[in-house]
Amino acid sequence: xxxxxxxxxxxxxxxxxxxxxxxxxxxxxxxxxxxxxxxxxxxxxxxxxxxxxxxxxxxxxxxxxxxxxxxxxxxxxxxxxxxxxxxxxxxxxxxxxxxxxxxxxxxxxxxxxxxxxxxxxxxxxxxxxxxxxxxxxxxxxxxxxxxxxxxxxxxxxxxxxxxxxxxxxxxxxxxxxxxxxxxxxxxxxxxxxxxxxxxxxxxxxxxxxxxxxxxxxxxxxxxxxxxxxxxxxxxxxxxxxxxxxxxx
Amino acid sequence: xxxxxxxxxxxxxxxxxxxxxxxxxxxxxxxxxxxxxxxxxxxxxxxxxxxxxxxxxxxxxxxxxxxxxxxxxxxxxxxxxxxxxxxxxxxxxxxxxxxxxxxxxxxxxxxxxxxxxxxxxxxxxxxxxxxxxxxxxxxxxxxxxxxxxxxxxxxxxxxxxxxxxxxxxxxxxxxxxxxxxxxxxxxxxxxxxxxxxxxxxxxxxxxxxxxxxxxxxxxxxxxxxxxxxxxxxxxxxxxxxxx
Numbered sequence: 308x309x310x311x312x313x314x315x316x317x318x319x320x321x322x323x324x325x326x327x328x329x330x331x332x333x334x335x336x337x338x339x340x341x342x343x344x345x346x347x348x349x350x351x352x353x354x355x356x357x358x359x360x361x362x363x364x365x366x367x368x369x370x371x372x373x374x375x376x377x378x379x380x381x382x383x384x385x386x387x388x389x390x391x392x393x394x395x396x397x398x399x400x401x402x403x404x405x406x407x408x409x410x411x412x413x414x415x416x417x418x419x420x421x422x423x424x425x426x427x428x429x430x431x432x433x434x435x436x437x438x439x440x441x442x443x444x445x446x447x448x449x450x451x452x453x454x455x456x457x458x459x460x461x462x463x464x465x466x467x468x469x470x471x472x473x474x475x476x477x478x479x480x481x482x483x484x485x486x487x488x489x490x491x492x493x494x495x496x497x498x499x500x501x502x503x504x505x506x507x508x509x510x511x512x513x514x515x516x517x518x519x520x521x522x523x524x525x526x527x528x529x530x531x532x533x534x535x536x537x538x539x540x541x542x543x544x545x546x547x548x549x550x551x552x553x554x555x
Numbered sequence: 556x557x558x559x560x561x562x563x564x565x566x567x568x569x570x571x572x573x574x575x576x577x578x579x580x581x582x583x584x585x586x587x588x589x590x591x592x593x594x595x596x597x598x599x600x601x602x603x604x605x606x607x608x609x610x611x612x613x614x615x616x617x618x619x620x621x622x623x624x625x626x627x628x629x630x631x632x633x634x635x636x637x638x639x640x641x642x643x644x645x646x647x648x649x650x651x652x653x654x655x656x657x658x659x660x661x662x663x664x665x666x667x668x669x670x671x672x673x674x675x676x677x678x679x680x681x682x683x684x685x686x687x688x689x690x691x692x693x694x695x696x697x698x699x700x701x702x703x704x705x706x707x708x709x710x711x712x713x714x715x716x717x718x719x720x721x722x723x724x725x726x727x728x729x730x731x732x733x734x735x736x737x738x739x740x741x742x743x744x745x746x747x748x749x750x751x752x753x754x755x756x757x758x759x760x761x762x763x764x765x766x767x768x769x770x771x772x773x774x775x776x777x778x779x780x781x782x783x784x785x786x787x788x789x790x791x792x793x794x795x796x797x798x
Binding site: 403404412423441453462463502505 | 567640
């Protein structure tokens with residue numbers, strides 16, 4: 308596969324590493340933008356009255372708009388990160404493998420639905436004075452439905468990546484098996500997000516203990532070990548390649 | 556890159572490939588159960604209903620619509636997984652720099668995305684309908700149909716790319732028989748009927764009508780049956796050819 312590659316090996320690995328680094332930027336950036344600037348932690352509750360929802364968006368109008376715009380910018384980097392993971396998976400399953408593509412599409416899905424949700428909330432905070440409280444509730448509801456009930460793409464992404472990294476036959480696998488098991492556990496926990504249309508209060512409401520306080524922190528936290536070991540794996544493959552070419 | 560693959564390839568490779576292809580039939584069954592049976596969208600809420608009738612539909616069926624939409628959403632990504640299996644077959648024919656395979660898989664992502672948006676909009680219409688005005692529920696219902704029907708060009712592109720690549724297959728016995736390719740072109744042309752629903756409130760081209768709903772939606776699911784069958788067969792054939 309070394310034929311006709313115009314980029315030097317060093318450049319190729321640098322670009323790959325940059326894509327992997329997008330994981331850190333995406334994780335921290337969207338956390339700050341959404342939780343802190345947007346003020347979505349704690350989130351507007353499913354059992355709020357229309358006037359409470361109105362108050363949330365009218366009171367925090369500028370913050371919500373700025374936070375959601377920034378979140379969209381950072382979430383796009385999630386795609387880039389998923390490309391870096393797909394590339395690593397391809398070194399294990401070969402260039403013709405299907406699971407790396409499934410993983411990448413799952414990553415696209417995850418970022419896409421987060422963007423859709425931000426746009427709903429952003430619209431709720433846009434010209435608040437000319438909207439009715441009922442319209443605010445509608446837009447807020449839509450945002451949470453997008454964010455939570457479409458989790459299946461993320462589940463596929465996690466399963467595809469965990470399975471391939473587990474099948475890695477190296478003595479010291481590129482991604483440690485505990486990270487693979489964690490990835491599968493995150494996929495299982497994500498299923499609780501599918502219950503939010505049926506609850507207005509309690510742990511499975513969208514603001515609840517499980518569907519919010521467990522699912523969201525775990526999702527952000529999960530990106531940390533994956534990104535860390537992804538960068539380590541890229542370093543390892545680079546030194547293997549330099550080593551083998553210096554022997555020739 | 557000159558790195559050795561600690562290849563999963565070999566037996567696992569074809570196993571994953573076939574699993575991806577099986578996602579197609581699973582998608583058809585899951586979507587029909589979730590959307591048609593549980594949510595009760597066949598026959599669909601009509602374009603000529605009054606706001607009160609639409610509100611009535613989403614209020615009376617609130618729980619089953621929410622349950623049906625969540626269930627349907629569980630199966631939606633499988634459409635793309637299935638398209639990845641087809642992408643892989645197309646790449647064996649057109650090489651790793653091929654463009655049609657890429658168009659096919661990206662267009663399938665668009666198809667999946669618009670369906671997902673529509674399902675979420677209808678789910679929101681059925682979420683606390685008692686607190687919403689009939690106009691708001693009608694707005695969500697309309698939005699759902701506009702989203703699922705009008706951006707049909709993505710799906711058309713996927714079909715055209717797929718059929719063209721398989722028609723160019725030079726094997727004596729092609730991987731996808733030419734009748735399936737021509738059927739694919741025909742269905743793609745038919746789908747354009749969905750792009751004109753904003754102009755009709757009744758008749759065959761309204762979103763609940765004979766052509767735009769009954770023919771297009773039936774063909775959407777029926778078409779996947781022969782394609783899935785030959786895709787599964789093609790993977791076996793490619794395996795025996797050593798690809």
